[in-house]
Structures are given as C-alpha cells and as structure tokens.
Amino acid sequence: MQIDTIDKSRELRAYRFGMLMFLVTQAVPFTVIYAVEYLFDEFYISPKANQWLGTVEVLLVLASWWLGRQGLAAIRQNRLLDLVTKFRQSLLLGTASLVVLGYQWGTRFVPPSTRYGEVYYTLTGVTGFYTLVSLFVLLAISIRAAKVKLSSDNYWDAEATMYLWTFGLLTNVISYVLLYWI
Amino acid sequence: MAQNIITQPDTYRTRPMMPPVLRGFLWAAIGFLVFNMATIAVDPFRGHPFVTEVSAVIGWAGGVIGWLLGVGGWEGIVLPLFGSPSAWVEPLDWRRYFELSTDHKVIGIQYLVSASGTFLIAGLIAMGIRYELMQPSLHFFTYANQYLTAVGIHGTLMMFAVGTVALIGGLGNYFVPLMIGAKSTVFPRLSGIGHWLVPAGVLTVIFSPLLGYWDTGWRGYEPLAMQDPGGIVYYYLGVAALTLSSSFVSVNLAATIIFQRARGVTWARLPLFVWGTITVSLLNLIWLPEIQMTFILGLLDKLVPFNFFDAIGSPLSYLSLFWLFGHPEVYIIVVPAISLWNEIIPVMAQKSLFARSWAVIGLIFVMMLSGLVWAHHMFTNMRNSEIFPFSFFTEMISIPTGFSFMAAIGTLWKSRMRLYTPGLLVIMSLFNFLIGGLTGVFLADPPVNFQVHNTFFVVAHFHYTIIGGMVFTWMAAMYYWLPKLSGRMYSEFWGKFLAIVIFIGFNGAFSQMFLLGLHGMNRWVPAYPPYLQPMNYEVSLFAFLLGAGFVGHAIHIAWAWAKGPKAQENPWNSRTLEWMTSSPPPRNNFDGEVEVSGSFYRYDVDKLPGVIHPTE
Amino acid sequence: MGDLVVFSILWILLSLVGEWALGLAKPHSLYYIIASQGYMAERAFNFLATWLTPVFVFVALFLIYTLLRFRAPDGKPVKSSQQKMRNMGFTVFWVGVSFVLNILFFLHPTSADLQAMFASEIPSRNHKDLVVDVTARQWEWIYTYPQYGVKQAVNNLGEDELELPVGRKVKFVLRSYDPFHTYDVYAGVIHDFWIPAFGMKEAVVPGLTRYEYIRPTVVASYQTNPMVRVQCAEVCGPGHPWMESPVSIVTAGQFSQWIKHQQQLQAAAGG
Structure with missing residues (x-):
C-alpha cells in the first residue's frame, strides 16, 4: 500500500511538471508576438483603441480567474458542488470577456490596415484563441467533476484547469498592458 | 486525468x-x-x-x-x-x-511506419528532382514552379515528418521507457494522438499543390511566400500539424525521463540515447512553438494581408525568426543520432564507453549553443557588421559536437569491434558526419560563405549531416533493435550489402555536389548553364543508386520483421535494460520491478547492471 | 603501444600526402576567381583546408584502421581486452586541439578578413569608385551607371549587361523593387547578387539598400568563362533560374567607349 502512495504522488508530480512544461513552451509563441509588437509599434498606442472596453475585457478575465481559484479551493476542502458552481460562473465571465473582444473586432475601432492594427488583431486573436481553449477546458472539467466525483484526494483535473486559466490570465494581462498602456 | x-x-x-x-x-x-x-x-x-x-x-x-x-x-x-x-x-x-493507442511501443511503431513511408515518398520526389537536373533545361517538369514545389515538399517532409520524427517519435517512444525501466509513459494519450497528426500533416503538405504551386522551398522565405498561390498556406498548416506532433512527444518523453525512471537509474547512469532524447525534447519544446507562431504571422501576411514581412515591414525579421528555429532544428535531427553512435558502439565492441561524461556534456552544450548561431544562415542577408558573434559561436559549436567523436574513437581504440550491419553503418555514419562537420567549418567563415552560400556546396554539406549523420544512424539503429522490435533477425549479407550500396551512392552523389557548388551551381534551379551538366548527370546516377539502396533496406527490414529467422533474446550481448525483457516486450514492458545497480556501459564486469524483482 | 606508433606514423605520412595533393588543387580550389574579394575567399578556403586536412585524415584513417585492425575475427561477443574509460592524454589532446583550431580560425581567417573587408568599405577610401546601381526585380537585373548618366545598360540584343573596367574599384548599390510597378509593395522579394568569378554574393532585400565593394583584376567575360556572370542565388519565384546576365571586364579604354555607346543608345531612344 505504501508503494502505491509513493507512486501516486510521483505520478502527480509528473503531471504537474508536464503541465507546467507545456505552459512554459506555450509562452514561447507569445514571446514571439510580443517581440513583433515591440518591433513594429515600440511604445505607440493608437488613440483609436478603446481604453474602456479593453479594461472591461481584462477585468472580466481577472474576475473569472478569481472565481476559478475559489472553485479549486472548494474542492481542496471536498466541496464538490461549489467547485462546479464556481467553474461555471468563471466560464460565464470568461465568455463575457470574449464577447467584449468580439464586439471590438466587429466594430473595428482599430483599423486593421495600420501597424498598430496588425499587431492589435494578431495579439488579441492569439490571446483570444488561448482563452477559448481555457474556457473549453473549464466547461469540460465542470461537467467531468460532477460525473467522476472529484474529491479532496483527487482533484488534479481542477488543478490543471487552473494552471491553464492562470496562463490565460497572464497572457490577457500582458497583452492588455502592451496594447493599451505601453 | x-x-x-x-x-x-x-x-x-x-x-x-x-x-x-x-x-x-x-x-x-x-x-x-x-x-x-x-x-x-x-x-x-x-x-x-x-x-x-x-x-x-x-x-x-x-x-x-x-x-x-x-x-x-x-x-x-x-x-x-x-x-x-x-x-x-x-x-x-x-x-x-x-x-x-496508449501503448508507447505501439505508438513508436506507428511513428516509425509513418516516418519510413514519408521518407520513401519524399525520396521519390528527390529522384524526380535529380532526374530533372540530368539536363540543363526543363525536360521532366513542365514549369519551374513545379520543380520548386517538388523541392519544397521534399524538404518539408524530410525535415518535419522524417528527421524530427523518426528518432524521437519512433525509436524514442518505443525505447526510452524500456531503457529507463519504466512500465509506461506519463502522458500516453498525448503521444498517442500526437502520432495521428503526422499523417494529417504529411497529407496536407503532399496535397498542397492542389491550391497552387508554391516556390519558396522548405524555408518559406518572405516576402516571396506572400506572392505565392494558395499552396503555401498548406505548407504552413502541414508544418503546424507535424511540429505539434513532435511537441506532444517531447512533453511526454521529457516528463517520463524525469519521473518514471526505475530505481537506480540515476542521472549519472542514464543511457546516452535517453540523454539525447531529453536534450532534443527541450530543443523541441522551445523552438517548435516558436516556428508555429512565426508561420501564423506568415499566414496572416498571406491571407489578410498584413505587412509584417514585406518591403514595408521587415523581411529580415522573418529570416531571423525562421532560422532561430531552423538551426536548432538540424540539431533536433542530429543529436539523437550522435547519441546513438555511442549507444551502439560499446555493445558492438564489447568495450566500456570511453569518456561518457564528455559525450553527455557535448550533447548538452550543443543544445545550448544551437540557439546562438542562427544568423550564420544569413551572412549574405544581414549587415556585415553583425556577423562577428554568429561566426564565433558557429565555429565554437564544433567543439562539443567533437566530444561525441572523441567518445566514439576512444571506445573503438583497441576494441574488438564486431562488424555486424549496425556497427558498420555507425562507422559509415561517423565518416559521413565528419565530412559534414568539416565542410561546416568552411561555411562558418564569412568570406568563404559569401561565395558558397546558396550553392550546391551548402546542399551537399547539409545532406552530409542529415543523411550521413541521421539517416545512416537511423538505419543502424533499425538493424540493431530489429530483434527487439520483432523478435526476428535480418540477413547479415543483405544488411551489409545494402549498407555498402547506400554508402557508395550517398558519397558519390553528394561529394560531387561540393564541387558543383564551388563551380557556380546555385540552388532552386531546374535549369542551369550547360557547363555544369556532366557532373550533374553523374550526381543523378549515384542518387538513383542511393534511392534504390534505401528501397532495398526498406524491403529487407520489412521482410526480416515479418519472416526473418527467430532472434536470440539478447543477440548483441548488450547491457541496457531494453534487452532484459522478452522480444517484443509485453504490454507493461517488464514482469516485475526493475532495479539498477551498475553502469550500462561497463564491459569489464560480468554482473548485469539491472535486475527484475518479480511481483508476487 | 605498437598501435599508437603505427597509427601516428600513418597519420603523419597520409597527412603529408594529403597536403601535397591539396597543394596541387589550391590554385583552382574555387575554380576561377578574378576579383579582390574572391582572392580573400580563396585564401581563406585554402587556409582552412590546409589545417583541416590532418583532422580529416586522423578520423578517416582511424575508422579504416578500426575496420582492419580492431575488428573481431568472428561475431562472438568476447569482451575487448582493453577496457579503458579514461585517458587524460587523449582527452586533453582532442579537446585542446579542437579549441586551439577553432580559436585560430576565428582570429584568422574570420576576424582578419572581416577587418580587411570593413576597412575597404570606409567612405574616404572610396572616392574614385565606379558606382553601379543594381536594381533587382522579378526577374531582371538592371544596371545603372549614375556617374555617366546611363540609366539601363544593354548589349546589342537589348539584354541587360554589366560591363566593368579592369583594376578599378566598383561600388555596387543593391536594391530590390520593381521600377515598373512602384505602387505595389508586394512586388519586391529577396534576390541574391552573385558573380561566381568574383567570389562574393550579397542579398538584395526589399526595403533595404546594400553595398558591395570589389575590384576586378583580370579582363574576362561570360564568353571566356561561364563563371563570369551575374546569377540570382536566392529563390525568387519561377523565373529564378533565368535571372542571370552576362558580365564583361574590359580595359579602361574599351570601357569609356562602351559608356559612350550606351549614352548614344540612350539619346537615340529619347532618354
């Protein structure tokens, strides 16, 4: 039995490490576009960029992440129902942030034919794609959690989701800072 | 999960x-x-x-x-x-x-079959290229873009679906868990789904001409790529699928090597091929996402169109972003091969591996330096004043690469080398890679580079490192591990005969390409000045011999796999863990817990390094 | 010990043979070179070849030596009699030699030659250069001689032609755009300006201007040697293989006659 516990904890460490490694590699493409942003725009911010909507978008992501954190804290204390609820609320806010982004794209506040526009659409597009993937995982795990009955002994799925969503938060915040502040 | x-x-x-x-x-x-x-x-x-x-x-x-x-x-x-x-x-x-599949052995074989099939397809395209070049004018292809597309597909498939995949996705998936005494990998489904991206990517690249001939070659240089017809889009997407596959495998294998080693398989005892796999996995994990993002930028340039990399953007940024990945890529292909030399040589010679720590340090330093040399592909493109550091690191990277040679030579010295097919192929690979490496020293020197860059000299140098280094070693490893993969033995006569055939064909074809390059033969040309025709004709003849040799190897290995005589349990008398289980290994690899208490490369002791404690 | 002595003697002997053979090839190692920069490349090439020959002989001879001397007479898995895993002498020799050679190569030829190249590009030394504006488009090389008012040099057939006086330093100004479609920002791609006989090539990148300084030293032309041609070396589309033009290097007198001829052609064409 003791061997089993050691194997379990080693397996968990391997999962955590693998997930972390995956996220670190996914930071590489972002490094590339951040470099491209700097190359073409340096510290320029288009006056056409809508500061309000940009801020609302990143605040929604932040709030969503915060709810997700609470969900993870809940399952650590074996409150499965809270996990599911918080993840679904988190999913809702995250989707709202994508809707705000979609609105900005649809109305084309920022003209795509400018240097700033090129970088704006590339950066928000890639960030939005990763956000979309994170939201898909939030949805999947909120359903899975209820079905396989995650518990305080077994909540790696929820933890992995939050690894991913934390990465999503970071990319959203950095993109926001680069596009709207510097 | x-x-x-x-x-x-x-x-x-x-x-x-x-x-x-x-x-x-x-x-x-x-x-x-x-x-x-x-x-x-x-x-x-x-x-x-x-x-x-x-x-x-x-x-x-x-x-x-x-x-x-x-x-x-x-x-x-x-x-x-x-x-x-x-x-x-x-x-x-x-x-x-x-x-x-979630069985790493099944996944490994899937990868090997996909890579071998792609190797033969892309090789057939190379035969078409060589047939075209037998005459100084267009006679096989109708349009120059057809030729350029053929060159592009050949290069893309060979790099992303063969070179990157065969040794890591194929042999790595199959043998790394066995060599560290693991029963499975950490993320089996990741590798499992990763394999199926290979056929998707290969088919995407092969059928890219349906959207129009693209003429950039495998490097997709901007701004030419922006002008190209739609085929270039499927080049980007095919490469995205293939590189994604390799990233998945790398995450899985790196995590497996770090966390699933059997008791006693310490870092100091880790087999060399496993060291090669983990260094390459790190390279994959850093640089494959980099090229994926670069290609997405290229795709946006093409589709929207944006102006990142054209005359009003920065074409040189594309070149830098491409080679930032592109140079590590050749080490991604070659590092597992040079680690395999020192895996196979001690077994064939029944002699302790010489200077093991130097060989490992060499692999690690090659990995680290490979990210610092990219601009040597751009000496003629960049400002001359920026050349110095890249020339320096390029010359320095030959030092750690040489460590693998040092270990091989030290092991072979006064050994009792059994010249079975794997041993012979490894020695051939050492010779080929030596030429590839030494000609690289010429290319690292800027004034020489200004003359030979973009000529057949570079083509020859490159093929010497990749075919000569990686493909020959891949063949050696296939023969070496065939008894393990299939439980059957190949024909020693045919193995050696075909090894000599490809050695002659390869050296005959590519050594003359050095001379062609020096004599003024540039790249990407289906038509060239007639004074270069005689030597091109000879090169093509040798190339056909080489192609026939590879087909022969494929048939021979397939035959031995299915119908060869039964092999002994450990035919080479090797000491590494994969030989301690049956051939082919059972679903969970070992019938018990593996424990290791000695070195895999010490042939001066009789006690085997590993034992299996049977589970009750 | 015996193997070491025999191997060393063979290595020295074969290296000497190699150097002798290399000596025969050296004057032609880059086939046909007739310009200052090319001589630099040729010297560097020969220098590297001289030092790398013993390295090549060492490893290649060792592999052959292994095949002959260290092979097992049968396939039996008998342990090698020697099992040495460390040899400080050999390690120091190998690592030391590779370090010394690489540092040497970086100092000479790399650094020394680049220094000479940069020196030749200092503007104050290039007052009297013949300036040739080279415009690369898909797929044509256009040569302009601004000092003589020649807008596009052509031969009797109307093909673009590059003609240079022997012994005079030339400054090539390299640009990539299409003068007939200047409104199209997508028209320019990377070309590579290469004259094989000059031993030098320089990429022509859209949006950037590049310079190349060179002094042709021998009267020659595409008719006397096919390496005396301009050839695009970077893939630039389906027309790439045919993006070439003949080069002539002539005496100063012939060159001024040729310039007069070009000016007359241009005047006749109403330019």
Whole structure:
C-alpha cells in the first residue's frame, strides 16, 4: 500500500511538471508576438483603441480567474458542488470577456490596415484563441467533476484547469498592458 | 486525468464501429465541409469560389479535428475529458496499429511506419528532382514552379515528418521507457494522438499543390511566400500539424525521463540515447512553438494581408525568426543520432564507453549553443557588421559536437569491434558526419560563405549531416533493435550489402555536389548553364543508386520483421535494460520491478547492471 | 603501444600526402576567381583546408584502421581486452586541439578578413569608385551607371549587361523593387547578387539598400568563362533560374567607349 502512495504522488508530480512544461513552451509563441509588437509599434498606442472596453475585457478575465481559484479551493476542502458552481460562473465571465473582444473586432475601432492594427488583431486573436481553449477546458472539467466525483484526494483535473486559466490570465494581462498602456 | 480511467470489460468493443482510420477520413471530410461552409456563410463578399484561401484554412482545422476524433480521439480523449464512460478498448491484434493507442511501443511503431513511408515518398520526389537536373533545361517538369514545389515538399517532409520524427517519435517512444525501466509513459494519450497528426500533416503538405504551386522551398522565405498561390498556406498548416506532433512527444518523453525512471537509474547512469532524447525534447519544446507562431504571422501576411514581412515591414525579421528555429532544428535531427553512435558502439565492441561524461556534456552544450548561431544562415542577408558573434559561436559549436567523436574513437581504440550491419553503418555514419562537420567549418567563415552560400556546396554539406549523420544512424539503429522490435533477425549479407550500396551512392552523389557548388551551381534551379551538366548527370546516377539502396533496406527490414529467422533474446550481448525483457516486450514492458545497480556501459564486469524483482 | 606508433606514423605520412595533393588543387580550389574579394575567399578556403586536412585524415584513417585492425575475427561477443574509460592524454589532446583550431580560425581567417573587408568599405577610401546601381526585380537585373548618366545598360540584343573596367574599384548599390510597378509593395522579394568569378554574393532585400565593394583584376567575360556572370542565388519565384546576365571586364579604354555607346543608345531612344 505504501508503494502505491509513493507512486501516486510521483505520478502527480509528473503531471504537474508536464503541465507546467507545456505552459512554459506555450509562452514561447507569445514571446514571439510580443517581440513583433515591440518591433513594429515600440511604445505607440493608437488613440483609436478603446481604453474602456479593453479594461472591461481584462477585468472580466481577472474576475473569472478569481472565481476559478475559489472553485479549486472548494474542492481542496471536498466541496464538490461549489467547485462546479464556481467553474461555471468563471466560464460565464470568461465568455463575457470574449464577447467584449468580439464586439471590438466587429466594430473595428482599430483599423486593421495600420501597424498598430496588425499587431492589435494578431495579439488579441492569439490571446483570444488561448482563452477559448481555457474556457473549453473549464466547461469540460465542470461537467467531468460532477460525473467522476472529484474529491479532496483527487482533484488534479481542477488543478490543471487552473494552471491553464492562470496562463490565460497572464497572457490577457500582458497583452492588455502592451496594447493599451505601453 | 489518467487515474480516473474507468476500467473496461475485456472485450474488443462494446458496440461495433467503423475501422478508426476510415472513420477518421470520413470525419475529416465532414469536418472540412462544415468548417468550410461556415466560413462561406460569414463571408461578407458574395461570389467567391466554394473554397477560398481563408476557408481552406478554417476547413483544414475542421478536417484535422475530424480526423483526430475519428481515429479514436472522440472515445479515447474527448468523452473521458467530459467524464463519460468510454467505449474505447484497445485491441491486441494488428488493429491496434490503426487507431489511437496508449501503448508507447505501439505508438513508436506507428511513428516509425509513418516516418519510413514519408521518407520513401519524399525520396521519390528527390529522384524526380535529380532526374530533372540530368539536363540543363526543363525536360521532366513542365514549369519551374513545379520543380520548386517538388523541392519544397521534399524538404518539408524530410525535415518535419522524417528527421524530427523518426528518432524521437519512433525509436524514442518505443525505447526510452524500456531503457529507463519504466512500465509506461506519463502522458500516453498525448503521444498517442500526437502520432495521428503526422499523417494529417504529411497529407496536407503532399496535397498542397492542389491550391497552387508554391516556390519558396522548405524555408518559406518572405516576402516571396506572400506572392505565392494558395499552396503555401498548406505548407504552413502541414508544418503546424507535424511540429505539434513532435511537441506532444517531447512533453511526454521529457516528463517520463524525469519521473518514471526505475530505481537506480540515476542521472549519472542514464543511457546516452535517453540523454539525447531529453536534450532534443527541450530543443523541441522551445523552438517548435516558436516556428508555429512565426508561420501564423506568415499566414496572416498571406491571407489578410498584413505587412509584417514585406518591403514595408521587415523581411529580415522573418529570416531571423525562421532560422532561430531552423538551426536548432538540424540539431533536433542530429543529436539523437550522435547519441546513438555511442549507444551502439560499446555493445558492438564489447568495450566500456570511453569518456561518457564528455559525450553527455557535448550533447548538452550543443543544445545550448544551437540557439546562438542562427544568423550564420544569413551572412549574405544581414549587415556585415553583425556577423562577428554568429561566426564565433558557429565555429565554437564544433567543439562539443567533437566530444561525441572523441567518445566514439576512444571506445573503438583497441576494441574488438564486431562488424555486424549496425556497427558498420555507425562507422559509415561517423565518416559521413565528419565530412559534414568539416565542410561546416568552411561555411562558418564569412568570406568563404559569401561565395558558397546558396550553392550546391551548402546542399551537399547539409545532406552530409542529415543523411550521413541521421539517416545512416537511423538505419543502424533499425538493424540493431530489429530483434527487439520483432523478435526476428535480418540477413547479415543483405544488411551489409545494402549498407555498402547506400554508402557508395550517398558519397558519390553528394561529394560531387561540393564541387558543383564551388563551380557556380546555385540552388532552386531546374535549369542551369550547360557547363555544369556532366557532373550533374553523374550526381543523378549515384542518387538513383542511393534511392534504390534505401528501397532495398526498406524491403529487407520489412521482410526480416515479418519472416526473418527467430532472434536470440539478447543477440548483441548488450547491457541496457531494453534487452532484459522478452522480444517484443509485453504490454507493461517488464514482469516485475526493475532495479539498477551498475553502469550500462561497463564491459569489464560480468554482473548485469539491472535486475527484475518479480511481483508476487 | 605498437598501435599508437603505427597509427601516428600513418597519420603523419597520409597527412603529408594529403597536403601535397591539396597543394596541387589550391590554385583552382574555387575554380576561377578574378576579383579582390574572391582572392580573400580563396585564401581563406585554402587556409582552412590546409589545417583541416590532418583532422580529416586522423578520423578517416582511424575508422579504416578500426575496420582492419580492431575488428573481431568472428561475431562472438568476447569482451575487448582493453577496457579503458579514461585517458587524460587523449582527452586533453582532442579537446585542446579542437579549441586551439577553432580559436585560430576565428582570429584568422574570420576576424582578419572581416577587418580587411570593413576597412575597404570606409567612405574616404572610396572616392574614385565606379558606382553601379543594381536594381533587382522579378526577374531582371538592371544596371545603372549614375556617374555617366546611363540609366539601363544593354548589349546589342537589348539584354541587360554589366560591363566593368579592369583594376578599378566598383561600388555596387543593391536594391530590390520593381521600377515598373512602384505602387505595389508586394512586388519586391529577396534576390541574391552573385558573380561566381568574383567570389562574393550579397542579398538584395526589399526595403533595404546594400553595398558591395570589389575590384576586378583580370579582363574576362561570360564568353571566356561561364563563371563570369551575374546569377540570382536566392529563390525568387519561377523565373529564378533565368535571372542571370552576362558580365564583361574590359580595359579602361574599351570601357569609356562602351559608356559612350550606351549614352548614344540612350539619346537615340529619347532618354
């Protein structure tokens, strides 16, 4: 039995490490576009960029992440129902942030034919794609959690989701800072 | 997620279904159509054809998703992700090779077969290229873009679906867990689904001419790529699928090597091939996502179009971003090969590995330096004043590469080398890679580089390192591990004979290319000044011999795999762990717990390094 | 010990043979070179070849030596009699030699030659250069001689032609755009300006201007040696293989006659 516990904890460490490694590699493409942003725009911010909507978008992501954190804290204390609820609320806010982004794209506040526009659409597009993937995982795990009955002994799925969503938060915040502040 | 697998009844399928690969094709077609039509539905401009460049991209994404779900991703990954009980049971017969698998040995063989098939297809294209070059004018291809597309597809497939895949996805998936005494990998389904991205990527690249001939070669240089017809789009997407596959394998293998080693397999005892795999995995994990993002920028340049890399953007930025990945890429291909030399030589010579720590340090330093030399591909493109550091690191990188030679030479010295086919092929590979390496010193010197850059000198140098270094070693490893993969032995006569054939064909073809390059033969030309014709004719003849030799090897290995005589349990008298289990190994690799208490490369002691404690 | 002595003697002997053979090839190692920069490349090439020959002989001879001397007479897995895993002497020799050679190569030829190249590009030393504006488009090389008012030099057939006086330093100004489609920002791609006989090539990148300084030293032309041609070396589309033009290096007198001829052609054409 003791061997089993050691194997379990080693397996968990391997999962955590693998997930972390995956996220670190996914930071590489972002490094590339951040470099491209700097190359073409340096510290320029288009006056056409809508500061309000940009801020609302990143605040929604932040709030969503915060709810997700609470969900993870809940399952650590074996409150499965809270996990599911918080993840679904988190999913809702995250989707709202994508809707705000979609609105900005649809109305084309920022003209795509400018240097700033090129970088704006590339950066928000890639960030939005990763956000979309994170939201898909939030949805999947909120359903899975209820079905396989995650518990305080077994909540790696929820933890992995939050690894991913934390990465999503970071990319959203950095993109926001680069596009709207510097 | 893996610990929550719901155990299945021990039957093949709980309900009948289509063969997964067929279903994959069907679902891919449906996925393409659905995504393609969804794109058309939101297209604000009416009157476009049914398939546009944009809808081909979105449709491709749908096609790949359909394909991955069809080959088993639906039951094997998506349903469990949502917590549903899965009806997916892996069969034990031949059918397991034609669907999503979680057995690293099955995945390894899937990768090997995909890589070998692609190698033969891309090799056939190379034969077409060489046939064209037998005459100084267009006589085989009708248009120059056809030739350039052939060159591009040959290069793309060989780099991304053979070189990057065969040693890591194939042999790495199969042997790394065995060599460290693990029973499985950490993320088996990741590698499993990763393999099925290879056929998707290969088919994408092969059929890219359907959207128009693209003429950039495998490097996709901007701004030329922006002018190209739609085929270039499927080059980007095919490469995206292939590199994604290799990243998945790298995450899995790196985590496996770090966490699943058997008791006693310390870092100081780790086999060399495992060291090669982990260094390459790190390179993959850093640089493959880099090129994926670069290609997405290229795609946007093409589709929207944006102006990142054209005359009003920065073409040199594309070149830098490409070679930042492109140079590590050649080490991604070659490092596992040079680590395999020192895996095979001690066994064949029954002699302790010389200077093991130097060989490992060499691999690590090559890995680290490989990210600092990219601009030596751009000496003629960049400002001359920026050349210095890149020239310096390029010359320095030959030092750690030389450590592997040092270990090989030290091991062979006064050894008792058994010249079976694997040993012979490794020695040939050492010779070829020596020439590839030494000609690299010429290329590292800027004034010489200004003359030979973009000529056949570079083509020859490159093929000497990749075919001479990697493919010859891959062949050696196939013969070395064939008894383990299949439990059967090859024919020593045919193995040696074919090894000599490819050695003659290879050196005959590519050594003359050095001279062609020095004599003024530039690259990417289906037509050239007539004074270069005689030597080109000879090169082609040798190239055909080389092609025939590779086909011979493929047939011979396939025959031995299926019909060869039964092999002994440990025919080479090797000490590494993969030989301690039956051939081919059982589903969970070892019947018990593996424990290691000695070095794998000490041939001066009789006691085997590993023992298996049977489980009660 | 015996193997070491025999191997060392063979290595020295074969290296000497190699150097002798290399000596025969050296004057032609880059086939046909007739310009200052090319001589630099040729010297560097020969220098590297001289030092790398013993390295090549060492490893290649060792592999052959292994095949002959260290092979097992049968396939039996008998342990090698020697099992040495460390040899400080050999390690120091190998690592030391590779370090010394690489540092040497970086100092000479790399650094020394680049220094000479940079020196030749200092503007104050290039007052009297013949300036040739080279415009690369898909797929044509256009040569302009601004000092003589020649807008596009052509031969009797109307093909673009590059003609240079022997012994005079030339400054090539390299640009990539299409003068007939200047409104199209997508028209320019990367070309590579290469004259094989000059031993030098320089990429022509859209949006950037590049310079190349060179002094042709021998009267020659495409008719006397096919390496005396301009050849695009970077893939630039389906027309790439045919993006070439003949080069003539002539005496100063012939050159001024040729310039007069070009001016007359241009005047006749109404330019």
